[in-house]
Amino acid sequence: MNGSGFRFCAVAVLALFALSAQAGAARAIDIQRVVSAGGIEAWLVEEHAIPIIAVSFAVPRGAYHDPQGKEGLSYLLSATLDEGAGDLDSQAFRGRLDDHAISLAFDSDRDQFSGGLETLSEFRDEAFELLALSINRPRFDTDAVERMKGQIVANLAREQTDPGEIAVKGWFAAAFGEVGYGRPSSGTVESVQALAPQDLRDHFADMLALEGMKIGVVGDIAADELGPLLDRAFGGLKSRTSLEPIPDTTPVEEPTTLTVELDVPQTELRFGMNGLKRSDPDFVPAYVMNYILGGGGFSSRLYEEVREKRGLSYSVYSYLFPLAGAGLVLGGAATRSDRAATTLAVIRDEIERMRDAGPTEAELDAAKRYLTGAYPLRFDSNSNIAEQLVAIQIEDLGIDYVDRRNALIEAVTIEDAKRVARELLRPDRMIVIAVGNRQAIDSIKSGG
DSSP states (O other): OOOOOOOOHHHHHHHHHHHHHHHHGGGOOOOOEEEESSEEEEEEOOOOOOEEEEEEEEEOGGGGGEEEEOTHHHHHHHHHSSOOOOBOHHHHHHHHHHHHTTTEEEEEEESSSEEEEEEGGHHHHHHHHHHHHHHHHHHHOHHOOOOOOHHHHHHHHHHTHHHHHHHHHHHHHHTTTTTGGGGTTTTHHHHTOOHHHHHHHHHHHHHOTTTTTEEEEEOOOOHHHHHHHHHHHHSOSSSSSSSSOOOOOOOOOOEEEEEEOOOSSSSEEEEEEEEOOTSTTTTTHHHHHHIIIIIIIGGGGGGIIIIITTEEEEEEEEEEEEEESSSSEEEEEEEEEEGGHHHHHHHHHHHHHHHHHOOOOHHHHHHHHOOOHHHGGGGSSSSHHHHHHHHHHHHTTTHHHHHHHHHHHOOHHHHHHHHHHHHHHGGGGOOOEEOOHHHHHHHHHHTO
């Protein structure tokens, strides 16, 4: 590690301790709305105790917008934006980042394309310059693109024998078909191999347009200093995108059990059904209810019944998965092949029990205590706070959401939790996929 890199790590450790005190009361975070001279808006949390600045940003466009037959294009874009820009080839660009201990990364998922920057305060001008180059003047040199394609293709090839990956991709394909959310967000071996630098050049400006972009900044920078840097980094982007917003869609709502035979000792189970989007007024009660069902780790009903009482699985879980165009309730477990059918039956029984009777008062009180007490842990570093600021903006929750969030959890009543359980949990419409060996598949097909 070079000297500046060591210094950055040492300062980052100090920052963790400093921000832990701030995170102890998430309500104390002061969020400012900053609008640059060029009209670019960001939410800012000033923290001058430690000389680190973190920037997070995202746009509501992702793998959903990959052209048909070019699945994985947005994912490849996220892997190549920092592989050379402007007059700097990949090696020179990465060298500038390393020399100044600057962290710059991009990512893409089904709904969003995002980026993150972290730098020591003394190198902030350099950091914002490199960010500006990467998103305004990426090179997409053939050698760099081919290198990143090779890494992605190698990962995709490994995933073809990974039962968990097979199960997740199979579930989304079963739920949404061969379009939209049904396509693999990172592409396939064939689709990624066929992508060319020109595909990236044609795609990046629309993906990174200012329309819908949300920005969060945290650290050692004042509001009047941030505005010019926002214009420097983001001011050259297109104002509008030609990509259409993601439309509302609904997964298949009929009972479906799919099996994939794979010679592995453990069977991967994935299950899910239609759920709620984040904007739904019942999302918070559903979130609390699901914590009790399968989101609460060791304290959840699924964990208690599947692992603790019966020893069927090391891990079992459920979670709400709100997308821009759909809301889902998803879950999974891994179990021995000879116990796959039994594990699935217990999971179904617990979902039905929650649907029919809902949680108890004691379960609800314990869930609310945990969910309110754990919330500050999301604010344990500059970068995590910046990501939270972006997420709150993307979901249009309001700049005061951090102050209101725990009160929303506390306001959930037992009647609310029982009502959303009755309305949301529909095991009779659940899609299940199992990936395992012949013994497991035969057992599940025969119902145990």
